[in-house]
Amino acid sequence: MExxxxxxxxxxxxxxxxxxxxxxxxxxxxxxxxxxxTLAVIIPSCSSIIAATHPHSSLRVPAFHGTFETAAPTxxxxxxxxxxxxxxxxxxxxxxxxxxxxxxxxxxxxxxxxRNEDYIYVCLDNEAYMNTGIQASSATPQxxxxxxTPGGRTSRKKxxxxxxxxxxxxYAATASIGYPQDLMxxxxxxxxxxxTKFIHVLTPCxxxxxxxxxxxxxxxxxAVETKIFPLYEIMxxxxxxxxxxxxxxxxxxxxxxQGRYRHLSPAEIERxxxxxDEEWEGLFQRATGCRPLPVNERGVI
Amino acid sequence: xxxxxxxxxxxxxxxxxxxxQLIPAYPITPQTPIYERLSEMESNGVLPGIMVRVESExxxxxxxxxxxxxxxxxxxxxxxxGIALMHEMLHFASGNRVPVVMGCVxxxxxxxxxxGSDQTDTLSQRDTGWMQFYxxxxxxxxxxxIQAYRISEATLLPSMVIIDAFxxxxxxxxxxxxxxxxxxxxxxxxxxPERFDLDNPAFVSNxxxxxxxxxxxxxxxxxxxxxxxxxxxxxxxxxxxxxxxGYGMVEAxxxxxxRLILVTSGSMTSTARVAIDALRAKGLSVGLLxxxxxxxxxxxxxxxxxxxxxxxxxxxRNISLGKEGxxxxxxxxxxxxxxxxxxxxxxxxxxxxxxxxxxxxxGICLEALNKEAPDDLPVWVRG
Numbered sequence: 001m002e003x004x005x006x007x008x009x010x011x012x013x014x015x016x017x018x019x020x021x022x023x024x025x026x027x028x029x030x031x032x033x034x035x036x037x038t039l040a041v042i043i044p045s046c047s048s049i050i051a052a053t054h055p056h057s058s059l060r061v062p063a064f065h066g067t068f069e070t071a072a073p074t075x076x077x078x079x080x081x082x083x084x085x086x087x088x089x090x091x092x093x094x095x096x097x098x099x100x101x102x103x104x105x106x107x108x109x110x111x112x113x114x115r116n117e118d119y120i121y122v123c124l125d126n127e128a129y130m131n132t133g134i135q136a137s138s139a140t141p142q143x144x145x146x147x148x149t150p151g152g153r154t155s156r157k158k159x160x161x162x163x164x165x166x167x168x169x170x171y172a173a174t175a176s177i178g179y180p181q182d183l184m185x186x187x188x189x190x191x192x193x194x195x196t197k198f199i200h201v202l203t204p205c206x207x208x209x210x211x212x213x214x215x216x217x218x219x220x221x222x223a224v225e226t227k228i229f230p231l232y233e234i235m236x237x238x239x240x241x242x243x244x245x246x247x248x249x250x251x252x253x254x255x256x257x258q259g260r261y262r263h264l265s266p267a268e269i270e271r272x273x274x275x276x277d278e279e280w281e282g283l284f285q286r287a288t289g290c291r292p293l294p295v296n297e298r299g300v301i
Numbered sequence: 302x303x304x305x306x307x308x309x310x311x312x313x314x315x316x317x318x319x320x321x322q323l324i325p326a327y328p329i330t331p332q333t334p335i336y337e338r339l340s341e342m343e344s345n346g347v348l349p350g351i352m353v354r355v356e357s358e359x360x361x362x363x364x365x366x367x368x369x370x371x372x373x374x375x376x377x378x379x380x381x382x383g384i385a386l387m388h389e390m391l392h393f394a395s396g397n398r399v400p401v402v403m404g405c406v407x408x409x410x411x412x413x414x415x416x417g418s419d420q421t422d423t424l425s426q427r428d429t430g431w432m433q434f435y436x437x438x439x440x441x442x443x444x445x446x447i448q449a450y451r452i453s454e455a456t457l458l459p460s461m462v463i464i465d466a467f468x469x470x471x472x473x474x475x476x477x478x479x480x481x482x483x484x485x486x487x488x489x490x491x492x493x494p495e496r497f498d499l500d501n502p503a504f505v506s507n508x509x510x511x512x513x514x515x516x517x518x519x520x521x522x523x524x525x526x527x528x529x530x531x532x533x534x535x536x537x538x539x540x541x542x543x544x545x546x547g548y549g550m551v552e553a554x555x556x557x558x559x560r561l562i563l564v565t566s567g568s569m570t571s572t573a574r575v576a577i578d579a580l581r582a583k584g585l586s587v588g589l590l591x592x593x594x595x596x597x598x599x600x601x602x603x604x605x606x607x608x609x610x611x612x613x614x615x616x617x618r619n620i621s622l623g624k625e626g627x628x629x630x631x632x633x634x635x636x637x638x639x640x641x642x643x644x645x646x647x648x649x650x651x652x653x654x655x656x657x658x659x660x661x662x663x664g665i666c667l668e669a670l671n672k673e674a675p676d677d678l679p680v681w682v683r684g
Contacts, residue, residue, distance in 0.1 A: 039497050041367070048507065054514060057504035062497035064370060065506040067393055070363035073355065077323070077364035078497075080351060081371030084322050090499070108363070111356030 008032070008060075015058035017050045020213030022203030022220060023124045024050050025177040027095060030122055030199075031061060033187035037090045039082070041075040043105070044068045045097035046131045046205075047124060069104040071096035076117035083118070091191050092119040098139030099129045102158050113167035116195040120187070123160065123198070126205035134208040141228075142275075143268050145260040146208070152263065156275070161234065164198045168237035172198040175231065178220030182231055182243055189233075202229045210259025222254040227280040228272075232287065240287040251276050302478045308469035311439040311476060312378065312404045312462065313338035315446035317348055318484045321376035321402075322491075323368045325353040325361040330416055331466040332380040332406040350376075358383035362390035362401070369399035370505065374450065374491040378404035380466070384422045385410060388429070391459075395430025395522070397506055400453035400493065401460075402446060403431075407567070407618075408466045409653050417654020418466035420567065420619035424595070424627045430522060432460040432529060433595040435566040439469060440476040441593075444546055450488055451536045456529040457494075458522075465618075466654055468568040479544055487543055526597050533594060550594035553606040555581065559588030561612040561670055562643065566592045566628055569618060569650075569657055576662035587666055592628060600635035607636060613643040614669045616662070617679070618651040625649075625679040646672070647679035657682075 010031035017024035023046045031038065040063040042048050048065055052058045066074035075094035082090045096105055101123040109121065128146045129135040136146040136153050139160070143152040164172040170193050175183035183201065190197035204219040206212065211219060223229035224246055231244040251273045255261040264272075284292040306314065313335050316324065326336040342348040355361045358379045365375040379387065384405060394401050409415040410422050423433060434449065436442040442464050449460035464470055496505050509515050533550060541547030555577060556562050565573045570591045580587040590606045590613075592599070607613055617626025624630055629647035636642040646669040651657040661682060669675075 037499060042504075051504050051507060054507045054509045055503075057502065057507070059504060060502055062499060062502040063504045063507075064367060064497070065504065065508075066363065066367065067389060070360060070390070073325075073360040073363040074367040076353075077325070077367035078371050080323050080353065080364070081368040081373040084351065084368075084373050085371070107356060108360045111360055114356070115353065117353075 010036070010060040012058045012060065015050050016052055017046070018207055020206035020216045021046070021050070022126060022177050022205060022216050023047055025216070026122070026124050026183070026201045026203045029177065029180050029183050030093065030187050031059070033184035034091055034093060034191055036061065039063070039078050039090055039092045041066055041071055041078065041092065041094040043071045043096050043100050044131070045095070045100055045124070046126070047095045047097070049131060068100055070108055071100055071105055072109040072112040072121060075119040075121065076112045076115070079117060079119045094119060094121045096121070096123055097131070098123060098125040098127060099137040101125070102139040102160055103137050110167065113164060113169050113196045113198070116169060118194055118196070120190045120197045120199065123200045124203045125200060126203045126208060127157070128205070128208050130205045130208040143261065143264060143272065145210070145263065161200055165234045165237040167196070169198060170195040170236055171233065173200070173233035174229065175199055175201045176220045176224050176229060177201065177203055178217050178224055179231060179244060186233060186243070208260070210262070211257055215257055219254070219257050222249065222257060225249045226251045226254040227276050228254055230280060230283055232283060240283065242283065242287045302480070303475060304478050305473050305475055306439055307334065307471050307473050308439040308442050308464045309334035309406070309471065310338050311443040312446055312464070313342070314478060315443045316376045317342055318481055319376070319447055319450050319488055320349040320374065320490070322350045322373045323353065323364070323375045324350050325355045325364040325375070325377055327355050327358050327361050327379070327383065329358070329380045329383040331408055331470045332378045332383070332404065334470070335378040335404055358387045359390055362387045362394060365401045366390065366394050366397055366399050369401050369493070370397060370496050372491065372493045372495065376402055376404070378406070380406040381408035381410050381422045384426060388426065391426055391429035391431055394459045398457040398522070399459060400450070400457055402449045402453055403459070403461050404446065405461045405463045406466055406470045407463060415653045416466065418468060418568070418618060419652050420627070423461055423463050424619050426461070427596065427627070430458065430526070431596060432458055432526070433463060434460065435463045435593055435595060436469065437568060437570045437591065439474045440546070441548060442469060443476060443478070444540065444544070444548070447484060447488055448536050448540055452529065452532050454491055454493065455532050455536075456525055458526060458529055463567070465568040468654070483543065487540065530597050530599065548593055549602075550599035551602040551606060552591040552593065554589040554591070556588035556590060556606050556610065558586050559610050560586045561614060561666060562588045562590050562607055562610045563662070563666060564590045564592065564613055564615040564628065564632060566595070567618065569616060572657060572659055573662055576659040576666065579659060580663055580666055585666070585670065595631070598631055598635060603632060603635045604639045607643050608639060608641050610643045612646065612669055614646045614648060614666060616648045616650050616657065616665060620649050620652065629679065644675050646675045648682055649679045650682035
């Protein structure tokens with residue numbers, strides 16, 4: 001790969017994202033890491049708007065706008081076609097939102113993962129149906145406000161990574177726009193592997209999360225540093241590696257940055273803290289085989 | 302080569318010989334033997350293409366659409382609930398102008414649950430922008446799959462090749478399988494537009510502008526579907542020249558002097574041929590019009606065939622609640638502006654694969670011949 005290809009952006013300026021959009025940052029990083037020999041599948045979501053209307057394209061790679069629940073089989077179909085036509089050096093990436101992944105597209109995603117079809121699935125998770133205007137999905141965290149959950153969502157966020165790990169796909173990773181190098185490293189790693197690769201990117205949405213447009217990257221970093229959204233990868237559904245050790249800030253630091261959590265009581269914040277700690281402990285154990293030390297013994301805040 | 306094959310196996314043979322390159326498949330009765338047979342061929346190393354055992358018909362069509370856009374010849378098959386589940390993707394396929402060929406075996410749509418033939422599953426996909434070819438027998442099903450690839454790849458419109466549950470799908474008939482080199486001559490490898498060009502990247506199928514772009518796309522597709530009739534005719538003529546068999550969009554049998562023309566589609570047509578001969582033997586001047594192409598609808602051919610007959614009888618193995626049989630509606634609209642047109646008698650018969658015998662068909666024709674005028678609503682015939 002040529003050096004200039006590694007750094008060249010494949011999203012043009014003038015794209016149609018909202019100010020402060022986390023999704024477009026993720027798409028830019030993913031496409032930068034994938035390089036020019038890439039086909040993108042986009043489904044109805046914020047990314048389909050970002051990529052522009054006919055006959056324009058804000059992408060510098062060929063892309064196809066499929067249907068909402070078919071990001072996975074659409075990408076797999078392209079991947080088979082590349083193989084049949086002797087163009088196996090072309091990577092196929094599917095971009096889907098959290099609704100298209102956790103909800104309506106889960107069945108077909110499971111199908112392609114089961115068959116281990118050769119493509120990279122990138123879930124751009126802004127934790128609600130943001131393109132239709134902030135309706136809750138099963139990726140919306142418990143207690144978070146959306147227009148369809150005015151009092152806060154009652155169910156906990158679905159653990160999509162465990163679902164993907166259960167398919168024993170070669171590679172699954174979480175990534176954050178707050179940690180671009182980690183994100184791009186994971187994308188490059190995925191590109192070098194055969195089979196279904198799944199990358200779950202937290203992409204804060206200033207509009208839907210009710211926060212200032214300049215806080216997108218900060219919110220993404222706080223999600224990681226509070227262990228709400230840890231950065232890790234799973235090889236073959238089994239081998240867990242934490243790729244970044246978070247500081248372990250109190251979850252309140254993350255929650256208070258967003259208007260969607262403004263209504264939370266101290267008890268609810270405490271519950272979210274307890275759940276984040278419990279999830280982290282489980283992840284740490286899977287990654288190291290040991291329980292993590294209690295926070296105060298490790299001398300971190 | 303002569304062989305004995307079911308309709309499902311005939312379709313599978315055609316898909317193999319057409320060298321379909323990608324076949325996403327999902328089981329549903331009564332189409333399943335197509336999937337099983339193709340799997341067996343793959344396992345024996347005689348299938349040129351790749352099979353993918355997808356998790357739903359919806360995903361099968363999603364995969365067909367993207368692979369076809371990338372220049373690959375694809376096939377899938379389904380029935381009934383599977384066609385209904387695919388509905389969204391059927392519109393999406395035709396809108397993206399992909400030459401997908403799909404085998405459809407007509408089966409009742411639930412509820413109530415059942416498995417026999419009823420054309421309502423495919424007919425209710427009338428407005429999805431797919432060409433639809435209703436086949437009378439297993440030989441025609443084979444020949445039509447081969448033809449459909451030529452037609453679809455020339456017009457960039459998808460095709461359904463349709464047979465009846467069990468009467469075609471499972472009944473074994475003697476048929477002629479052409480040699481592979483003859484099929485290769487007729488159907489060369491696909492040469493499709495390059496939609497994904499790394500050097501000139503485009504965003505395919507993105508959002509259009511309502512005022513200036515949507516309607517022109519639809520109008521172009523409308524005219525292309527109408528013009529597909531010429532392609533269908535040309536491909537059929539070539540096929541007849543090379544293989545000695547052709548079908549036309551319609552087939553008129555003994556209609557020239559007929560006082561009554563019976564109109565049928567699908568496997569019922571074979572039985573109707575027998576009934577017509579029996580009625581002729583009794584001195585009644587009765588003819589038969591078989592409608593093979595439902596989309597594009599051969600309105601000109603239908604008008605011509607019916608122009609001199611005082612009466613037409615349409616037997617539908619399907620029903621549109623709140624109106625009547627669907628072929629009957631289509632036929633009425635096709636002749637609405639004809640100068641001379643017959644009275645049209647609508648009958649509903651054979652739903653859920655109930656046998657429609659030559660005697661039943663003769664009875665229907667005699668009843669219509671003796672009536673002064675047609676009923677407003679269709680007449681229901683029980684087996």
